[in-house]
Amino acid sequence: MKFAKIPMATITRLSVYMRTLQDLLEDDVDVISSERLARLCGVNPAQIRKDLAYFGEFGVRGVGYRVGDLLGQIKDILGLTRRWNLAMVGLGNLGSALVRHANFLKHGYTFTAAFDVDPQKVGKRLPNGLLINHVNEIEEVVKDRDVNVGIITTPASAAQSVANQLVLAGINGILNFAPVQIQVPDCCHVENVDFTISLDTIAYHLSVSG
Amino acid sequence: MKFAKIPMATITRLSVYMRTLQDLLEDDVDVISSERLARLCGVNPAQIRKDLAYFGEFGVRGVGYRVGDLLGQIKDILGLTRRWNLAMVGLGNLGSALVRHANFLKHGYTFTAAFDVDPQKVGKRLPNGLLINHVNEIEEVVKDRDVNVGIITTPASAAQSVANQLVLAGINGILNFAPVQIQVPDCCHVENVDFTISLDTIAYHLSVSG
DNA sequence: TGGTGTGAACAACTTCACAGCG
DNA sequence: CGCTGTGAAGTTGTTCACACCA
Numbered sequence: 376m377k378f379a380k381i382p383m384a385t386i387t388r389l390s391v392y393m394r395t396l397q398d399l400l401e402d403d404v405d406v407i408s409s410e411r412l413a414r415l416c417g418v419n420p421a422q423i424r425k426d427l428a429y430f431g432e433f434g435v436r437g438v439g440y441r442v443g444d445l446l447g448q449i450k451d452i453l454g455l456t457r458r459w460n461l462a463m464v465g466l467g468n469l470g471s472a473l474v475r476h477a478n479f480l481k482h483g484y485t486f487t488a489a490f491d492v493d494p495q496k497v498g499k500r501l502p503n504g505l506l507i508n509h510v511n512e513i514e515e516v517v518k519d520r521d522v523n524v525g526i527i528t529t530p531a532s533a534a535q536s537v538a539n540q541l542v543l544a545g546i547n548g549i550l551n552f553a554p555v556q557i558q559v560p561d562c563c564h565v566e567n568v569d570f571t572i573s574l575d576t577i578a579y580h581l582s583v584s585g
Numbered sequence: 586m587k588f589a590k591i592p593m594a595t596i597t598r599l600s601v602y603m604r605t606l607q608d609l610l611e612d613d614v615d616v617i618s619s620e621r622l623a624r625l626c627g628v629n630p631a632q633i634r635k636d637l638a639y640f641g642e643f644g645v646r647g648v649g650y651r652v653g654d655l656l657g658q659i660k661d662i663l664g665l666t667r668r669w670n671l672a673m674v675g676l677g678n679l680g681s682a683l684v685r686h687a688n689f690l691k692h693g694y695t696f697t698a699a700f701d702v703d704p705q706k707v708g709k710r711l712p713n714g715l716l717i718n719h720v721n722e723i724e725e726v727v728k729d730r731d732v733n734v735g736i737i738t739t740p741a742s743a744a745q746s747v748a749n750q751l752v753l754a755g756i757n758g759i760l761n762f763a764p765v766q767i768q769v770p771d772c773c774h775v776e777n778v779d780f781t782i783s784l785d786t787i788a789y790h791l792s793v794s795g
Numbered sequence: 796t797g798g799t800g801t802g803a804a805c806a807a808c809t810t811c812a813c814a815g816c817g
Numbered sequence: 818c819g820c821t822g823t824g825a826a827g828t829t830g831t832t833c834a835c836a837c838c839a
Contacts, residue, residue, distance in 0.1 A: 389789075571692075
């Protein structure tokens with residue numbers, strides 16, 4: 376099973392397994408079976424075994440998986456044993472909140488740049504000390520500070536233009552919170568976080584079921 | 586094709602079509618073909634026709650779809666012709682930012698309640714005038730203000746307990762921003778918005794491709 | 796003629812069931 | 818003996834190709 380192409384959904388689940396394993400490690404659990412881990416993650420046990428099998432044989436037959444080992448392996452697969460530098464573009468309510476959000480700081484993600492167009496904001500510093508640059512400076516600053524991933528929290532109307540500048544600056548990964556479909560070349564990977572869609576989905580479910 | 590069960594992915598895409606149609610309407614576009622709409626939404630034209638076919642025949646053969654009509658139909662399908670009352674639970678950086686976020690106010694979503702555990706916050710009012718209640722008051726306030734959907738932006742450790750209280754208060758839809766898998770009875774629909782997973786996915790893609 | 800609506804082919808992902816090994 | 822690893826079966830979702838109709 377070593378050289379198959381890996382389903383996108385597998386990568387998503389690896390991230391979930393990782394989080395659960397971290398919790399288990401903190402609770403001093405040494406070994407866990409696919410069945411128990413599956414219950415904790417809300418998936419099928421065979422799914423876990425198949426997901427892991429894409430990357431190697433990490434378990435012990437008749438026993439299960441060693442929590443610490445498996446956690447290390449998954450971090451390795453996801454590329455989380457190194458540091459990733461992030462740039463936040465758009466420091467409105469959402470952008471500012473996310474920069475302060477503790478979850479990014481786990482797993483080696485660090486903000487090394489921040490951008491906005493508002494003259495009131497440019498030149499100021501964020502609570503963590505990070506200087507806010509103008510969006511026009513993206514190319515220069517991104518290269519200078521070795522930014523790997525851009526996070527877009529601008530209004531929808533500005534998102535595509537920002538994405539273009541990020542790509543131009545050599546960025547290959549974008550996390551897009553703006554509610555639009557942005558177009559980028561194949562070299563750049565975009566993930567969309569769109570809670571308006573999620574809300575609409577809830578509205579639909581509530582409508583049909585009563 | 587009227588009485589098939591509808592793929593979850595179809596509902597997600599309807600929300601995307603809706604947004605694009607709204608833009609087209611503002612640009613005074615009257616009619617659009619599945620091919621052109623598909624290009625704008627980044628999907629396959631047949632996909633759009635199939636998605637819509639689950640719910641009826643909305644197009645005109647040889648012509649395309651009337652933008653205004655189709656928009657109305659999709660809003661109807663998604664249940665967005667009525668008002669939905671939201672409750673925000675957790676008014677940290679993220680929760681506060683989301684309450685202020687303009688996108689919720691489109692499409693008939695309104696915040697009618699807000700909760701936190703911090704005594705510094707309880708009793709205060711948000712910029713929009715909404716009073717912050719204590720999380721203990723969820724059941725009472727939710728029923729009183731006819732809340733339909735709960736949004737969880739608490740730390741992961743508190744999310745399950747909050748979800749339990751929301752369910753107890755009779756809520757059937759939860760939008761969960763906390764990075765944990767919350768367990769609820771079948772009567773309640775949960776959508777997760779988990780940007781830590783999305784970031785990990787980006788890290789994986791950057792790692793494997795260079 | 797041109798674009799929708801849709802059955803049939805195809806592709807992707809998930810689950811089952813059991814062989815294989817510690 | 819018990820749990821992993823995995824081929825095969827099953828399920829779900831996507832794309833094709835063309836009949837059908839304004």
